[in-house]
Amino acid sequence: MSSQPAPHPADAPADPQRPAVTPSGAHSLASRYRAVRARSVALAEPVSAEDAMLQSMEETSPTKWHLAHTTWFFERFVLAGSGGYQAVNANWDYLFNSYYQSVGPMHARHRRGMLSRPSLAQVLDYRRQVDDRMARAFSDDQFGTSLLQRIELGLHHEQQHQELLLTDIKHALWCNPLKPAYRDDLPVAGAAAGALDWLGQEESIVEIGAAAWPLDSEHFAFDNESPRHRVLMPAHALATRPVTNGEYRDFVEAGGYRDAALWLSDGWARVNQDAWQRPLYWDEASECEFTLGGMRPIDTHAPVSHLSYYEADAFARWAGARLPTEVEWENAAASVAVAGNFVDQGYLHPVPPQRYVESADAGGPRQMFGDVWEWTSSAYTAYPGFREMPGSLGEYNGKFMSGQQILRGGSCASPRDHLRASYRNFFHAPDRWQFSGLRLARDA
Incomplete structure (x- = not known):
């Protein structure tokens, strides 16, 4: 290792093909x-x-x-x-x-x-x-x-x-046998999830992505969210809310983890390799789960979390549906406010719908932001015309565009002012330790 930091072009020349963006004061x-x-x-x-x-x-x-x-x-x-x-x-x-x-x-x-x-x-x-x-x-x-x-x-x-x-x-x-809490004073929220309904959408050409890869506080977006572009979106229906713990427990009890027909090949191999039988952090009886507040009873009305992409996809097949594409997800999210259960609320765990997520129009999508990151069926790849940030910061996102899946929406551990409809999170298909869940979609 060198004794001094290597030289670095901290003020590389601005890219002339990118619009100049002035940050907030x-x-x-x-x-x-x-x-x-x-x-x-x-x-x-x-x-x-x-x-x-x-x-x-x-x-x-x-x-x-x-x-x-x-x-x-x-x-x-x-x-x-x-x-x-x-x-x-x-x-x-x-x-x-x-x-x-x-x-x-x-x-x-x-x-x-x-x-x-x-x-x-x-x-x-x-x-x-x-x-x-x-x-x-x-x-x-x-x-x-x-x-x-x-x-x-x-x-x-x-x-x-x-x-x-x-x-x-x-x-x-x-991993500690004592299952100690990160904090033992975290609040618990109780409410009913409400019925799972479907929002239909006709085939249309829609725009997704960030407009200009800006870097100011008001319009910040990462480079992988740009450029904004048009996409043909097929007719489909999107569930009004995420899948709940109760619904996912039905899948577990119905033998979902024992039915190879529901699983992608790599997913079925992982189920058998690691002996998956339920979501990460659930106990063997599927009655309690480990949280940042320690072991707690599973709230059947809260969004299910800590699922891999494989588990989310298998549940969707079992339910006679599929995972949404990121285009479908962003098109729906663009119509609602960025409001929900974030780290700011202090629960540090997914909860049923609360007052602060009732800003959506009646009958519209609920809990699009916060609670759980929602797996999509979209692979993490570049948008048409994508260009990485110049210099060393070009390594931030672009070089990871291989072998990962897109998640959308943020979680109960995300800061609210960090999120937006165009935000693209990405993880490998087997990853389970994030607050990751799912929302169903189906073809029209």
Whole structure:
């Protein structure tokens, strides 16, 4: 590993074929920076130093690493753009790089849980030092448009890691035979899910995607959401709400995990390889589930979560339906407000419909945002005309467009101001540790 960070073009020339986008004023962005960074620390507060270095599987990362990596992002891609910048600790450039090959080598992902040093206290101090440097740079008006755009991107990047921090520590604590709670004071919400109805849609040409890949607070979108383009959408019907725990339990009790005819070939192989019999975190009796609040009775009216793509697809086949395409999902979501059960509500678990999701018109789609990410049948590929961000940040999304599926809508661990109808999340088909569920669709 090198003793100094590798040179990096922090202010690469703007792409002349992309419209110039001016972020919100530096003052409001500085305020947003403080708020997002403070939330990460608050989410980590219930986690002990011992908990903070747990890595329960290769796909997850320790809480401590999330806190450090998001800080590294601002140091590497924002502060290091200033001439003569001295890193807080140059060796950490290697430890906390995630996958930016153009920046330099990085510690192996599956060995992040071996990093007992730096300590949690040192990582938190690292955050404070970088935040202090960012505050001075904001105060001195040192950030030009390009760096302000990078800061906006970095804040949305940190919000992604806030959700991962919660889902990763949940999996780690579940692996403990004692099944300890992340927090034992999380509220519980009770309500009826309501009937599952269908919303018909005629064949039409629709527009999806982000208009111009902007990077400001008001119209932010990642590069993989662009460009906005027209698509022929076949006639179909979309369910008015996500599938509930009660409905999915019917599938389990009906022998859904024993019927090979319902499963994709790779899915059936995974069912047998890993002995899947129910959603991740459900107990053997399908009566209780592990939550960030510890073991709790399963709420039959809440959206089912922690399903792989394979499980979502198998349930849809069993129900005589299918998963929606991302075009169908986005077309429906564009008509409703981004309102729902997010990390902001404090449940940190999917709940039945509440007052804050009643903004949708009567008879319209419900719970499109929050509660659970909804698997779609769409593979994660580039939109027509897609162009990655210039420079090293081009590695952020584009290079992962292979072998993954699109999820839409956000979850109970997502920040509300991080989401929009065009947001494209993506995971591998077997992944179950995210708050992932499903909404049914069918051909007209």
